[in-house]
Amino acid sequence: MPGKKIFISGDEAVAEAVRMARPHVISAYPITPQTVTVERISDFVEDGSLKSEYLHVESEHSAMSAAIGAAAVGARTFTATSSQGLLYMAETLPYASGARFPIVMMNANRTVATPWALLSDHRDSLSQLDSGWMQVYCEDAQEAFDMILQAYRIAEDPRVMSPVMVNLDGFILTHTYEMVDLPDQEEVDAFLPPYRTENRMDLEEPRTVCYASLDEYMEFHMKQEFDMRKARAVIAEVDRDFGIRFGRQYGGLLEKYRCEDADAVIFTLGSVTGTVRSVIDSMRGNGYRVGLVKMRFVRPFPEDEVVDIAEKVKAIGVLDRDLSIGYEGIVFSNVSSSVLRACSAPAMVNYIGGLGGRNISKDNIQEMFLELLRAADGEKGKRVRFVNVGSEYDG
Amino acid sequence: MADRLITSAKELSNSEYFYGHRACAGCGGSLALRLAMKVLGPRIFVAIPANCMSATSFLHPQVAFSVNCMISPFPATGAVLSGIEAGARALGLKDYHVVGFAGDGGTADIGIQALSGAIDRGDRVIYVCYDNEAYMNTGIQKSGLTPYGSKTTTTPAGKNFPGATGRKKDMFEIVAAHGIEYAATASIGYPEDYLRKVSKAALCQSTSYIHVLAPCSTGWGFPVEETVEIAREAVDCGLWYLAEYENDEFVLNKMPKEFTPLEDYLLKQARFRHLKERDMEHIVHGRDKKWEKILKNWK
Amino acid sequence: MDRPKIVRYEKPGKVENYPCGAIRVGTLVQDNAGWRILKPVIDHGKCVMCLRCFLLCPDGVIDKSGKILEIDYRFCKGCGICARECKVEAIEMVREGGDEDAG
Numbered sequence A: 001m002p003g004k005k006i007f008i009s010g011d012e013a014v015a016e017a018v019r020m021a022r023p024h025v026i027s028a029y030p031i032t033p034q035t036v037t038v039e040r041i042s043d044f045v046e047d048g049s050l051k052s053e054y055l056h057v058e059s060e061h062s063a064m065s066a067a068i069g070a071a072a073v074g075a076r077t078f079t080a081t082s083s084q085g086l087l088y089m090a091e092t093l094p095y096a097s098g099a100r101f102p103i104v105m106m107n108a109n110r111t112v113a114t115p116w117a118l119l120s121d122h123r124d125s126l127s128q129l130d131s132g133w134m135q136v137y138c139e140d141a142q143e144a145f146d147m148i149l150q151a152y153r154i155a156e157d158p159r160v161m162s163p164v165m166v167n168l169d170g171f172i173l174t175h176t177y178e179m180v181d182l183p184d185q186e187e188v189d190a191f192l193p194p195y196r197t198e199n200r201m202d203l204e205e206p207r208t209v210c211y212a213s214l215d216e217y218m219e220f221h222m223k224q225e226f227d228m229r230k231a232r233a234v235i236a237e238v239d240r241d242f243g244i245r246f247g248r249q250y251g252g253l254l255e256k257y258r259c260e261d262a263d264a265v266i267f268t269l270g271s272v273t274g275t276v277r278s279v280i281d282s283m284r285g286n287g288y289r290v291g292l293v294k295m296r297f298v299r300p301f302p303e304d305e306v307v308d309i310a311e312k313v314k315a316i317g318v319l320d321r322d323l324s325i326g327y328e329g330i331v332f333s334n335v336s337s338s339v340l341r342a343c344s345a346p347a348m349v350n351y352i353g354g355l356g357g358r359n360i361s362k363d364n365i366q367e368m369f370l371e372l373l374r375a376a377d378g379e380k381g382k383r384v385r386f387v388n389v390g391s392e393y394d395g
Numbered sequence B: 001m002a003d004r005l006i007t008s009a010k011e012l013s014n015s016e017y018f019y020g021h022r023a024c025a026g027c028g029g030s031l032a033l034r035l036a037m038k039v040l041g042p043r044i045f046v047a048i049p050a051n052c053m054s055a056t057s058f059l060h061p062q063v064a065f066s067v068n069c070m071i072s073p074f075p076a077t078g079a080v081l082s083g084i085e086a087g088a089r090a091l092g093l094k095d096y097h098v099v100g101f102a103g104d105g106g107t108a109d110i111g112i113q114a115l116s117g118a119i120d121r122g123d124r125v126i127y128v129c130y131d132n133e134a135y136m137n138t139g140i141q142k143s144g145l146t147p148y149g150s151k152t153t154t155t156p157a158g159k160n161f162p163g164a165t166g167r168k169k170d171m172f173e174i175v176a177a178h179g180i181e182y183a184a185t186a187s188i189g190y191p192e193d194y195l196r197k198v199s200k201a202a203l204c205q206s207t208s209y210i211h212v213l214a215p216c217s218t219g220w221g222f223p224v225e226e227t228v229e230i231a232r233e234a235v236d237c238g239l240w241y242l243a244e245y246e247n248d249e250f251v252l253n254k255m256p257k258e259f260t261p262l263e264d265y266l267l268k269q270a271r272f273r274h275l276k277e278r279d280m281e282h283i284v285h286g287r288d289k290k291w292e293k294i295l296k297n298w299k
Numbered sequence C: 001m002d003r004p005k006i007v008r009y010e011k012p013g014k015v016e017n018y019p020c021g022a023i024r025v026g027t028l029v030q031d032n033a034g035w036r037i038l039k040p041v042i043d044h045g046k047c048v049m050c051l052r053c054f055l056l057c058p059d060g061v062i063d064k065s066g067k068i069l070e071i072d073y074r075f076c077k078g079c080g081i082c083a084r085e086c087k088v089e090a091i092e093m094v095r096e097g098g099d100e101d102a103g
Ligand SMILES: Cc1ncc(C[n+]2csc(CCOP(=O)(O)OP(=O)(O)O)c2C)c(N)n1
Pocket: A091, B029, B050, B051, B052, B053, B074, B075, B102, B103, B104, B105, B106, B107, B132, B134, B135, B136, B137, B138, B143
């Protein structure tokens, strides 16, 4: 298949990438706003353009469990979910990561009940940060397409052998149409060779893949952590190779945008990044020294990169589309703990916004930057701010 | 690969695929697993959810299997089996069986959804439920297959309750209602019948299910050497039955001419020893109703 | 007798050397003999080689590969099912270390 540009949604971009990654087994259960992905994949299986076993499972718990079973014999696997579905499969996530299965999953970020809602936020995926899965967040459909391919390369790297969750903001990204550049299949095959592993059951040399360990549980866990640390370099390496082959590079664990000489930066995750970028461009035009840190991977966490940024800026805002009720934004907690390692102590403000799909406007972002710049000058303010709720509600 | 029906110990190889496990002495469940693997092995993929069998045999570095095996999430045996089969199919593997061994709780309660899904998909997997009539691994709590009057740690018998008050779910018939290719009940008290059924399941082209009664001396309270005997008596007294479901029909394999006395079976076991006259009557009534239905509708 | 060997387990020493997932099966590092109070002893004169004990041993420790049955006492738990189920009473359960006890 030769390369081409087509106008598709984020969900469809994921499906196209899955077709090119050619997993052996796909198991998925429908949930809005992931459905288009699994429908498209089903079309591809039906029309023969994707030769995968498609398992119609009866739940997300079974979707992941079936992927675990397939990975256990050495198959490349894919599944996709969202929100309640991700939480429903939660038990199986550490099963997969602990067994060191390089499963790739798309998660369409969506709020979790109650109150019931359909639109996007990151409470679903961030609740699973400790599951042993890598987590990457995409800004647009092209990045979603590219990251599915990269995810398999990273996950299946023998140094890493851990699963990846590729996150797309529900509706904002999953259902928005964009031009997406699809490379040709040969190029993809060269980038992503067939999956071969010794981490599987084998009829000639029988093995076990999920077992119990009482005495050495901790060593197994540490091994997983050590390999996850190695993933940081692998992510950067894969990103570079992808850039060389396809002309698109994302910066690995995180992307810094106009951070050189910035006094204040905002950390973002996912689709809001584009809005922040354009606010920065216009504020820079007016002489404001502001920048953006697009967090791409939250696990493994870009610790050194964050320390480096913290040592160069005077104020950091973290825009969380989630809230760990009883404390603060989850990304903020994560960023703060790395900032503590820095030699300087920038001002830190947590912006909680976009919950349940609430809009985050350019004006909102500009206000954040202005507040951060005041904080950079030493003004004391609140640690946690709620965005776009009206001043009477803000904490 | 079982490619014919096996009905006797002679036909079994001397090789053991489940060896050195730490199940209690005389554990019925471990016998059910051992025999099934002897029929199916060695080219098998085994998945076992959380239960007594996985807890006692996957303890790294002592892995008591010499065949491919894995622990599956407790609720997900059916799904893991499907996944293994789909993966093996996609990778072009040949001559193998995919088999799962779940307890009564792992099958009739938390795992019933995944089992139902697996049968619905029709993947070529063998699902064996070894039924010890309670959650044994966690300390003898009531499951959906705990029979009426059974004392468990969550259904204590006292002034107000006679132990468990539910009726044992008819898992065999629930499974059959899916229109499965092959389902059977069995008992380790009738081992030859069980061997035959496992080898029959191995010949199926889609999902098959075997529900084998596997007494647990620890949870039921009887002397360890009587495990097989109790399993036999359960059938002889009519509280369990040997049957198959095939080609959309139920077939009864063993028609007891006369039931052995129910009290004999019950009173041998500590879990039933507290039962009063009227509880016994309740159990007899339940048994007779079941058999009325069996005799009316099954071949 | 054709039963698996017991092998010594050595810890990998370094975390990096722990397995990344799959491990080989059938590694027995410890016997179960200590569980036994009673020990099954086959009277080969009485045994008619019906294989019922071989069939019903939950631990699979009765080996039928030779001319006579052999019990792998490393893994026999002494449950007594074999003795109970032998139709010709060819298996006797004797107390472990019985001689000393009797003396
Ligand atoms: C999701 C989940 N819930 C609960 C448990 C705890 N648990 C482990 S084994 C077990 C009992 C298993 O009972 P059963 O399936 O009847 O098998 P048995 O132990 O009797 O052999 C339970 C409740 C678990 N491991 N996972």
